[in-house]
Amino acid sequence: MQLTSGFWSFKTFAAAVELGLFTRLADGRAVTLDEAAADLDIHPRAADMFLAACASLGLLEKDGGRYRNSPLAEEFLVEGRPHYFGGFVRFCDHREYPAWHRVVDAMRTNRPLTWDPATQDSVFAAEDPEMMELFWEAMHSISSFTAAALADAYDFKAHVRLLDVGGGSGAFPIELCTRYTHLSATVLDLPHVCELTQERIAAAGLDEVIDTVGGDFRADAALPRGYDVILLSMILHDWDEATGRDLLRKCRDALEPGGTIVICELLLNPERTGPAPAALMGMNMIVELEGGRNYSETEYLSWLSDAGFTQPRILRFDAAGANGAVIATK
Helix, strand or coil, X not given: CCCCCHHHHHHHHHXXXXXXXXXXXXXXXXXXXXXXXXXXXXXXXXXXXXXXXXXXXXXEEEECCEEEECHHHXXXXXXXXXXXXXXXHHHHHHHHHHHXXXXXXXXXXXXXXXXXXXXXXXXXXXXCHHHHHHHHHHHHHHHHHHHHHHHHHCCCCCCCEEEEECCCCCHHHHHHHHHCCCCEXXXXXXXXXXXXXXXXXXXXXXXXXXXXXXCCCCCCCCCXXXXXXXXXXXXXXXXXXXXXXXXHXXXXXXXXXXXXXXXXXXXXXXXXXXXXXXXXXXXXXXXXXXCCCCCEHHHHHHHHHHCCCEEEEEEECCCCCCCEEEEEEC
Protein backbone atom coordinates (compact mmCIF):
# COMPACT_ATOMS: atom_id res chain seq x y z
CA MET A 1 0.00 0.00 0.00
CA GLN A 2 2.86 2.39 0.74
CA LEU A 3 4.36 1.73 -2.68
CA THR A 4 1.00 2.12 -4.40
CA SER A 5 0.02 5.36 -2.69
CA GLY A 6 3.43 7.01 -2.73
CA PHE A 7 2.22 9.57 -5.26
CA TRP A 8 -0.41 10.79 -2.79
CA SER A 9 2.35 12.05 -0.51
CA PHE A 10 4.34 13.59 -3.33
CA LYS A 11 1.43 15.42 -4.93
CA THR A 12 0.30 16.74 -1.53
CA PHE A 13 3.84 17.99 -0.92
CA ALA A 14 4.11 19.46 -4.43
CA ALA A 15 0.76 21.24 -4.06
CA ALA A 16 1.94 22.83 -0.81
CA VAL A 17 5.09 24.12 -2.52
CA GLU A 18 3.12 25.31 -5.57
CA LEU A 19 0.72 27.24 -3.33
CA GLY A 20 3.57 28.78 -1.36
CA LEU A 21 2.18 27.41 1.90
CA PHE A 22 5.47 27.23 3.79
CA THR A 23 6.70 30.65 2.67
CA ARG A 24 3.38 32.15 3.83
CA LEU A 25 3.94 30.58 7.26
CA ALA A 26 7.57 31.68 7.60
CA ASP A 27 9.00 32.94 10.89
CA GLY A 28 6.46 31.27 13.13
CA ARG A 29 3.21 32.52 11.59
CA ALA A 30 0.28 30.31 12.53
CA VAL A 31 -3.10 30.21 10.79
CA THR A 32 -6.53 28.76 11.37
CA LEU A 33 -8.20 26.52 8.85
CA ASP A 34 -10.33 29.38 7.52
CA GLU A 35 -7.34 31.72 7.28
CA ALA A 36 -5.36 29.12 5.35
CA ALA A 37 -8.25 28.54 2.94
CA ALA A 38 -8.49 32.28 2.26
CA ASP A 39 -4.71 32.76 1.96
CA LEU A 40 -4.29 29.84 -0.45
CA ASP A 41 -7.54 30.48 -2.35
CA ILE A 42 -8.77 26.92 -1.85
CA HIS A 43 -12.12 25.57 -0.66
CA PRO A 44 -12.48 25.13 3.15
CA ARG A 45 -13.31 21.42 2.72
CA ALA A 46 -10.09 20.90 0.75
CA ALA A 47 -8.11 23.03 3.20
CA ASP A 48 -9.23 20.81 6.08
CA MET A 49 -7.89 17.65 4.45
CA PHE A 50 -4.88 19.38 2.91
CA LEU A 51 -3.57 20.78 6.21
CA ALA A 52 -4.19 17.46 7.95
CA ALA A 53 -2.19 15.69 5.24
CA CYS A 54 0.70 18.17 5.47
CA ALA A 55 0.78 17.74 9.24
CA SER A 56 0.77 13.95 8.87
CA LEU A 57 3.84 14.23 6.60
CA GLY A 58 5.75 16.26 9.20
CA LEU A 59 5.52 19.48 7.19
CA LEU A 60 3.18 21.33 9.54
CA GLU A 61 2.51 21.34 13.28
CA LYS A 62 -0.86 22.04 14.90
CA ASP A 63 -1.30 23.91 18.18
CA GLY A 64 -4.92 24.20 19.21
CA GLY A 65 -6.71 25.32 16.09
CA ARG A 66 -3.69 26.83 14.35
CA TYR A 67 -1.16 25.39 11.92
CA ARG A 68 2.47 26.46 11.62
CA ASN A 69 5.56 25.24 9.78
CA SER A 70 7.43 22.31 11.27
CA PRO A 71 11.16 22.91 11.85
CA LEU A 72 11.84 20.87 8.69
CA ALA A 73 9.60 23.08 6.56
CA GLU A 74 10.95 26.26 8.13
CA GLU A 75 14.52 25.31 7.21
CA PHE A 76 14.07 23.82 3.75
CA LEU A 77 10.77 25.03 2.28
CA VAL A 78 10.71 28.78 2.85
CA GLU A 79 11.79 30.64 -0.28
CA GLY A 80 15.03 32.54 0.13
CA ARG A 81 16.49 30.28 2.82
CA PRO A 82 20.04 28.98 2.13
CA HIS A 83 18.94 25.39 1.51
CA TYR A 84 15.51 26.03 -0.02
CA PHE A 85 14.38 22.73 -1.54
CA GLY A 86 11.20 23.88 -3.25
CA GLY A 87 12.93 24.30 -6.59
CA PHE A 88 13.63 20.60 -6.77
CA VAL A 89 10.05 19.77 -5.77
CA ARG A 90 8.66 22.01 -8.52
CA PHE A 91 11.04 20.56 -11.10
CA CYS A 92 10.00 17.01 -10.29
CA ASP A 93 6.32 17.94 -10.29
CA HIS A 94 6.31 19.84 -13.60
CA ARG A 95 8.90 17.91 -15.61
CA GLU A 96 9.56 14.44 -14.24
CA TYR A 97 6.22 13.37 -12.77
CA PRO A 98 4.36 13.60 -16.13
CA ALA A 99 7.16 11.69 -17.89
CA TRP A 100 7.11 8.90 -15.30
CA HIS A 101 3.56 8.08 -16.40
CA ARG A 102 5.21 6.52 -19.48
CA VAL A 103 8.24 4.94 -17.83
CA VAL A 104 7.52 1.57 -19.46
CA ASP A 105 7.77 3.25 -22.88
CA ALA A 106 11.19 4.60 -21.90
CA MET A 107 12.34 1.15 -20.79
CA ARG A 108 11.21 -0.43 -24.05
CA THR A 109 12.74 2.20 -26.34
CA ASN A 110 15.76 3.19 -24.19
CA ARG A 111 14.94 6.82 -25.02
CA PRO A 112 14.38 9.69 -22.57
CA LEU A 113 10.92 11.19 -22.24
CA THR A 114 11.63 14.71 -20.99
CA TRP A 115 13.46 15.87 -24.12
CA ASP A 116 14.01 14.79 -27.72
CA PRO A 117 17.51 13.55 -28.63
CA ALA A 118 16.63 14.02 -32.31
CA THR A 119 16.35 17.80 -31.91
CA GLN A 120 18.53 18.61 -28.85
CA ASP A 121 22.22 17.96 -28.22
CA SER A 122 21.56 16.99 -24.61
CA VAL A 123 19.16 17.41 -21.71
CA PHE A 124 21.27 20.41 -20.63
CA ALA A 125 20.73 22.40 -23.86
CA ALA A 126 19.01 25.76 -23.66
CA GLU A 127 16.16 25.19 -26.14
CA ASP A 128 13.49 25.68 -23.45
CA PRO A 129 14.57 28.65 -21.29
CA GLU A 130 11.66 28.33 -18.84
CA MET A 131 12.34 24.65 -18.21
CA MET A 132 16.08 25.25 -17.97
CA GLU A 133 15.51 27.94 -15.36
CA LEU A 134 13.41 25.48 -13.37
CA PHE A 135 16.05 22.77 -13.87
CA TRP A 136 18.90 24.89 -12.54
CA GLU A 137 16.81 26.13 -9.64
CA ALA A 138 16.18 22.47 -8.80
CA MET A 139 19.84 21.55 -9.08
CA HIS A 140 20.81 24.46 -6.84
CA SER A 141 18.24 23.32 -4.28
CA ILE A 142 19.57 19.79 -4.06
CA SER A 143 23.25 20.74 -4.47
CA SER A 144 23.45 23.40 -1.76
CA PHE A 145 22.46 20.98 0.99
CA THR A 146 24.60 18.20 -0.44
CA ALA A 147 27.58 20.58 -0.58
CA ALA A 148 27.11 21.40 3.09
CA ALA A 149 27.14 17.69 3.95
CA LEU A 150 30.31 17.18 1.89
CA ALA A 151 31.97 20.15 3.63
CA ASP A 152 31.20 18.54 6.98
CA ALA A 153 32.50 15.14 5.91
CA TYR A 154 35.66 16.07 3.97
CA ASP A 155 38.35 18.51 5.09
CA PHE A 156 39.25 20.90 2.25
CA LYS A 157 41.88 22.72 4.31
CA ALA A 158 44.69 20.99 2.43
CA HIS A 159 43.45 22.33 -0.92
CA VAL A 160 43.86 25.76 -2.46
CA ARG A 161 42.21 25.73 -5.90
CA LEU A 162 39.05 23.78 -6.75
CA LEU A 163 37.72 22.95 -10.23
CA ASP A 164 34.04 22.02 -10.21
CA VAL A 165 33.45 20.12 -13.47
CA GLY A 166 29.87 20.52 -14.66
CA GLY A 167 29.29 22.70 -11.62
CA GLY A 168 26.00 24.16 -12.81
CA SER A 169 24.77 27.02 -10.65
CA GLY A 170 27.88 26.95 -8.47
CA ALA A 171 26.20 25.64 -5.32
CA PHE A 172 29.17 23.51 -4.31
CA PRO A 173 31.89 26.18 -4.69
CA ILE A 174 29.66 28.77 -3.00
CA GLU A 175 29.21 26.50 0.02
CA LEU A 176 32.81 25.28 0.11
CA CYS A 177 34.45 28.68 -0.38
CA THR A 178 32.18 30.18 2.26
CA ARG A 179 33.16 27.44 4.69
CA TYR A 180 36.85 27.30 3.71
CA THR A 181 37.81 30.95 3.24
CA HIS A 182 41.31 30.15 1.92
CA LEU A 183 39.84 28.21 -1.02
CA SER A 184 39.24 29.62 -4.51
CA ALA A 185 37.24 27.84 -7.20
CA THR A 186 36.32 27.67 -10.88
CA VAL A 187 33.05 26.32 -12.27
CA LEU A 188 33.38 24.65 -15.69
CA ASP A 189 30.09 24.34 -17.54
CA LEU A 190 28.36 25.20 -20.81
CA PRO A 191 28.54 28.92 -21.66
CA HIS A 192 24.81 29.55 -21.25
CA VAL A 193 24.94 27.90 -17.81
CA CYS A 194 27.89 30.05 -16.75
CA GLU A 195 25.76 33.17 -17.17
CA LEU A 196 23.40 31.86 -14.48
CA THR A 197 26.34 30.72 -12.35
CA GLN A 198 27.88 34.18 -12.36
CA GLU A 199 24.60 35.63 -11.07
CA ARG A 200 24.57 33.14 -8.19
CA ILE A 201 28.22 33.84 -7.37
CA ALA A 202 27.59 37.59 -7.36
CA ALA A 203 24.56 37.20 -5.12
CA ALA A 204 26.75 35.29 -2.66
CA GLY A 205 29.37 38.06 -2.74
CA LEU A 206 32.08 35.69 -3.97
CA ASP A 207 33.06 37.32 -7.28
CA GLU A 208 36.68 37.62 -6.16
CA VAL A 209 36.85 33.98 -5.07
CA ILE A 210 34.90 31.96 -7.66
CA ASP A 211 35.04 32.32 -11.44
CA THR A 212 33.56 30.43 -14.38
CA VAL A 213 34.94 28.90 -17.57
CA GLY A 214 32.64 28.07 -20.46
CA GLY A 215 33.30 24.70 -22.03
CA ASP A 216 32.06 21.19 -22.70
CA PHE A 217 33.86 18.57 -20.62
CA ARG A 218 32.77 15.84 -23.02
CA ALA A 219 33.85 17.49 -26.26
CA ASP A 220 36.87 19.49 -25.07
CA ALA A 221 40.16 17.65 -25.41
CA ALA A 222 41.37 18.77 -21.97
CA LEU A 223 40.18 20.40 -18.77
CA PRO A 224 41.61 23.63 -17.34
CA ARG A 225 44.83 23.09 -15.37
CA GLY A 226 46.30 24.47 -12.19
CA TYR A 227 43.94 22.92 -9.64
CA ASP A 228 44.79 20.70 -6.69
CA VAL A 229 41.25 19.33 -6.23
CA ILE A 230 38.64 18.47 -8.85
CA LEU A 231 35.01 17.89 -7.95
CA LEU A 232 32.54 15.77 -9.94
CA SER A 233 29.25 16.07 -8.11
CA MET A 234 26.20 14.29 -9.50
CA ILE A 235 27.90 14.29 -12.91
CA LEU A 236 29.03 10.76 -13.72
CA HIS A 237 25.56 9.25 -13.31
CA ASP A 238 24.44 11.39 -16.26
CA TRP A 239 26.59 9.51 -18.78
CA ASP A 240 27.55 6.05 -19.96
CA GLU A 241 30.63 4.24 -18.68
CA ALA A 242 32.85 5.17 -21.63
CA THR A 243 32.12 8.88 -21.13
CA GLY A 244 32.73 8.59 -17.41
CA ARG A 245 36.04 6.83 -17.82
CA ASP A 246 37.17 9.40 -20.40
CA LEU A 247 36.28 12.24 -18.05
CA LEU A 248 38.29 10.67 -15.22
CA ARG A 249 41.29 10.45 -17.54
CA LYS A 250 40.92 14.16 -18.34
CA CYS A 251 40.66 14.93 -14.64
CA ARG A 252 43.88 13.08 -13.88
CA ASP A 253 45.71 14.86 -16.70
CA ALA A 254 44.50 18.26 -15.43
CA LEU A 255 45.21 17.79 -11.73
CA GLU A 256 48.38 19.06 -10.12
CA PRO A 257 50.70 16.26 -8.87
CA GLY A 258 49.40 15.04 -5.53
CA GLY A 259 45.98 16.51 -6.29
CA THR A 260 42.68 14.93 -5.29
CA ILE A 261 39.54 13.99 -7.17
CA VAL A 262 36.19 13.93 -5.33
CA ILE A 263 33.26 12.07 -6.90
CA CYS A 264 30.04 12.89 -5.04
CA GLU A 265 27.10 10.61 -5.91
CA LEU A 266 24.22 8.43 -4.75
CA LEU A 267 26.29 5.25 -4.72
CA LEU A 268 24.84 1.79 -5.24
CA ASN A 269 26.21 -0.99 -3.06
CA PRO A 270 28.60 -3.55 -4.64
CA GLU A 271 25.71 -5.99 -5.24
CA ARG A 272 23.62 -3.26 -6.95
CA THR A 273 20.63 -4.02 -4.73
CA GLY A 274 20.35 -0.63 -3.03
CA PRO A 275 20.13 1.64 -1.24
CA ALA A 276 16.75 2.66 -2.62
CA PRO A 277 17.55 6.37 -3.26
CA ALA A 278 20.48 5.40 -5.48
CA ALA A 279 18.60 2.63 -7.27
CA LEU A 280 15.52 4.78 -7.88
CA MET A 281 17.66 7.66 -9.14
CA GLY A 282 18.91 5.12 -11.67
CA MET A 283 15.31 4.55 -12.75
CA ASN A 284 14.97 8.31 -13.18
CA MET A 285 17.96 8.22 -15.53
CA ILE A 286 15.90 6.03 -17.87
CA VAL A 287 13.30 8.79 -18.07
CA GLU A 288 15.76 11.69 -18.25
CA LEU A 289 18.89 10.59 -20.10
CA GLU A 290 20.23 8.51 -22.96
CA GLY A 291 23.17 6.74 -21.33
CA GLY A 292 23.13 7.67 -17.64
CA ARG A 293 22.78 5.27 -14.76
CA ASN A 294 23.68 5.12 -11.09
CA TYR A 295 26.90 3.19 -10.58
CA SER A 296 28.14 1.18 -7.64
CA GLU A 297 30.95 2.30 -5.37
CA THR A 298 33.08 -0.61 -6.61
CA GLU A 299 32.64 0.52 -10.22
CA TYR A 300 33.94 3.99 -9.38
CA LEU A 301 36.86 2.55 -7.44
CA SER A 302 37.77 0.43 -10.45
CA TRP A 303 37.47 3.32 -12.90
CA LEU A 304 39.72 5.50 -10.76
CA SER A 305 42.39 2.82 -10.51
CA ASP A 306 42.24 2.21 -14.26
CA ALA A 307 42.63 5.96 -14.86
CA GLY A 308 45.86 5.97 -12.85
CA PHE A 309 44.62 7.39 -9.56
CA THR A 310 45.92 5.97 -6.29
CA GLN A 311 44.47 5.44 -2.81
CA PRO A 312 40.83 5.32 -3.93
CA ARG A 313 38.51 5.28 -0.93
CA ILE A 314 34.88 5.82 0.08
CA LEU A 315 33.71 8.64 2.35
CA ARG A 316 30.13 8.17 3.50
CA PHE A 317 27.62 10.84 4.49
CA ASP A 318 23.91 11.46 4.12
CA ALA A 319 22.47 14.19 1.89
CA ALA A 320 19.74 14.82 -0.64
CA GLY A 321 21.96 14.40 -3.68
CA ALA A 322 24.59 11.95 -2.46
CA ASN A 323 25.22 9.26 0.11
CA GLY A 324 28.98 9.45 -0.15
CA ALA A 325 32.06 10.48 -2.07
CA VAL A 326 34.70 8.42 -3.81
CA ILE A 327 38.08 10.08 -3.34
CA ALA A 328 41.45 9.35 -4.95
CA THR A 329 44.86 10.95 -5.46
CA LYS A 330 47.01 11.69 -8.48
